Amino acid sequence: MAVITVERKPLTFLERTYLPQIVGGLATTFKHLIAPKKTLEYPEQRPAIPPGYRGVPTLVRDPNGREKCVSCQLCEFVCPPKAIRITPGEISADQTDRVHVEKAPQAFDIDMLRCIYCGLCQEVCPEEAIFLQNQYSMSGYTRAEMVNHKDKLYELGGTLPDQHYKWDQKKTAEDHGNAH
Amino acid sequence: MFDFFFQLHPVIQGLAKGLAVIMVIFPIAGACSMAERKVAAWIQDRPGPNRAIVPWVAWIPFFGKFLQRLGIFHVMADGGKMLFKEDSLPGHVNKFYFILAPIVAMIPALTTVTAVPFGAYFDSAGKVITLGLAPLDIGMLAVFAVSSLGVYSAILAGWASNSKYPFLGSVRASAQLISYELSMTLAVLPVFLWVNAPGLPGTMSFGRVVEFQSQPGFLGGMWFGFMMPLSAFIFLVALFAETNRQPFDTVESESDLVGSFHTEYGAFKWGLFFVAEYSHMIVGSGVFILLFGGGWNPLPWVSLATAVDWLGAILPFAHAPLFVGVLSIAIFLGKTLAMIFLFMWVRWTLPRFRYDQVMKIGWQKMLPLSIANLLFYAIAIAVIQK
Ligand code: SF4
Ligand code: SF4
Numbered sequence: 001m002a003v004i005t006v007e008r009k010p011l012t013f014l015e016r017t018y019l020p021q022i023v024g025g026l027a028t029t030f031k032h033l034i035a036p037k038k039t040l041e042y043p044e045q046r047p048a049i050p051p052g053y054r055g056v057p058t059l060v061r062d063p064n065g066r067e068k069c070v071s072c073q074l075c076e077f078v079c080p081p082k083a084i085r086i087t088p089g090e091i092s093a094d095q096t097d098r099v100h101v102e103k104a105p106q107a108f109d110i111d112m113l114r115c116i117y118c119g120l121c122q123e124v125c126p127e128e129a130i131f132l133q134n135q136y137s138m139s140g141y142t143r144a145e146m147v148n149h150k151d152k153l154y155e156l157g158g159t160l161p162d163q164h165y166k167w168d169q170k171k172t173a174e175d176h177g178n179a180h
Numbered sequence: 181m182f183d184f185f186f187q188l189h190p191v192i193q194g195l196a197k198g199l200a201v202i203m204v205i206f207p208i209a210g211a212c213s214m215a216e217r218k219v220a221a222w223i224q225d226r227p228g229p230n231r232a233i234v235p236w237v238a239w240i241p242f243f244g245k246f247l248q249r250l251g252i253f254h255v256m257a258d259g260g261k262m263l264f265k266e267d268s269l270p271g272h273v274n275k276f277y278f279i280l281a282p283i284v285a286m287i288p289a290l291t292t293v294t295a296v297p298f299g300a301y302f303d304s305a306g307k308v309i310t311l312g313l314a315p316l317d318i319g320m321l322a323v324f325a326v327s328s329l330g331v332y333s334a335i336l337a338g339w340a341s342n343s344k345y346p347f348l349g350s351v352r353a354s355a356q357l358i359s360y361e362l363s364m365t366l367a368v369l370p371v372f373l374w375v376n377a378p379g380l381p382g383t384m385s386f387g388r389v390v391e392f393q394s395q396p397g398f399l400g401g402m403w404f405g406f407m408m409p410l411s412a413f414i415f416l417v418a419l420f421a422e423t424n425r426q427p428f429d430t431v432e433s434e435s436d437l438v439g440s441f442h443t444e445y446g447a448f449k450w451g452l453f454f455v456a457e458y459s460h461m462i463v464g465s466g467v468f469i470l471l472f473g474g475g476w477n478p479l480p481w482v483s484l485a486t487a488v489d490w491l492g493a494i495l496p497f498a499h500a501p502l503f504v505g506v507l508s509i510a511i512f513l514g515k516t517l518a519m520i521f522l523f524m525w526v527r528w529t530l531p532r533f534r535y536d537q538v539m540k541i542g543w544q545k546m547l548p549l550s551i552a553n554l555l556f557y558a559i560a561i562a563v564i565q566k
Contacts (some may be wrong), residue, residue, distance in 0.1 A: 022529070022530060025529040025530060026529050029223045029528055032222070032223050033222045035225060036225075038226075039227065
């Protein structure tokens with residue numbers, strides 16, 4: 001690569017007095033003094049969260065209101081700081097709309113004091129059941145308060161649009177005598 | 181109306197006046213710290229402190245909100261915090277001098293005020309009477325002599341702190357003070373050469389300086405800032421250096437000295453240093469206004485007397501001594517506050533000079549410049565005044 005030598009001009013007398021620079025600087029700062037403010041006043045004004053933000057991990061339901069997580073525990077294994085604790089559970093037979101689903105978590109805890117918001121749980125989940133959404137502020141007075149239990153996780157997560165309707169497809173396939 | 185006041189014992193009169201001035205300086209110093217934060221915020225495109233509010237002020241519909249946004253009540257919050265915080269005394273310090281230092285800082289800071297007149301009125305004969313705590317004939321000398329004592333507090337604090345960085349800071353403080361004191365003194369000499377015109381009794385008082393700036397005529401009404409711009413400039417730069425303000429605050433310089441002699445201090449003792457610094461600034465700005473900014477004259481070439489005559493056309497009571505006194509004090513305070521704003525504005529514009537640069541500017545630039553300036557004006561004044 002060609003090297004371009006930039007000639008460094010010696011400072012002029014005015015530049016060496018530093019005074020024009022000071023006046024210029026004062027003019028710049030004065031412009032900012034009267035310019036509109038750029039910061040938000042946080043608790044009252046909230047920033048707009050861009051899509052794809054990695055906030056607090058949450059569990060989501062499918063558009064039919066069913067929980068999507070099947071407690072495969074992949075997220076628990078992948079989580080680098082071991083923030084997730086899952087107790088797998090069966091789905092009772094009386095839940096007719098979920099008979100094709102084998103399991104659901106009995107308990108699902110994410111310790112937000114450990115979570116590093118890496119997003120690996122979202123990436124690994126085969127059911128698209130866990131998402132890092134746009135909630136960015138978590139606070140509590142005790143350690144226990146900082147552990148998100150299952151209800152809290154669903155409350156935070158809400159329902160997200162689904163592209164696959166996996167359980168519906170599975171049901172149709174079963175109704176046609178085809179288990180897979 | 182004020183007869184009863186003038187009948188009091190002079191000592192009591194002096195005490196009352198002194199207290200009144202301190203009661204003004206202290207809140208202004210507090211308000212300055214607030215203004216500093218606000219100006220800093222505005223220059224950095226932030227709204228600045230605007231949350232604290234006293235409940236019963238919050239009930240005032242519109243104005244209360246305005247005061248809150250202005251951050252007025254943060255002064256009280258800050259002051260209260262400073263007062264009631266635990267006043268810790270580190271174990272390794274020299275206790276006596278450690279406690280003495282902030283007191284020594286306050287004394288010269290408040291003492292200089294006595295020599296600075298801050299207003300004037302005309303008695304029935306039309307003679308100008310300056311308002312001030314002590315209308316000293318040696319005005320300028322007194323200010324120079326007392327204000328430089330302030331550096332002892334820095335030295336004491338640095339030494340008593342018994343740790344490395346505070347000590348380095350105080351050494352810098354004294355070196356800086358010596359370097360700039362010289363050019364500062366040389367810069368004001370032309371002013372006093374000019375006001376001590378032949379035929380007048382010799383004086384160093386500020387009253388005379390302002391009187392010379394309120395004369396009729398082109399040269400008479402000219403503020404000394406226009407007549408001697410270089411003097412004004414050198415004085416201003418030296419003032420920045422002496423009050424340890426940016427860009428000359430190598431003394432504090434938290435990036436290389438942690439915070440200098442502020443390092444070991446906290447709570448009220450630290451607050452005293454803070455108030456002392458602002459008092460120095462206020463007095464320094466006042467002196468600058470007196471010497472180069474026309475004192476209590478509202479505009480260049482418009483003296484207080486002229487302004488009062490103009491006002492007299494509209495207001496019947498414009499010639500009352502009380503009105504003139506208050507007006508002159510208001511003008512003077514307004515100008516001084518504008519100067520303080522300049523201090524803050526510069527602070528948030530310029531980066532700090534390195535210590536060697538400070539020394540270089542002081543000895544190699546300011547000093548020769550002020551000597552040349554003095555020679556030039558000495559010859560010019562000799563030629564003009566003969
Ligand atoms: S959230 Fe996803 S990865 Fe984690 S247990 Fe449930 S289904 Fe498996
Ligand atoms: S975001 Fe990362 S750290 Fe947090 S729960 Fe998911 S995998 Fe664990």
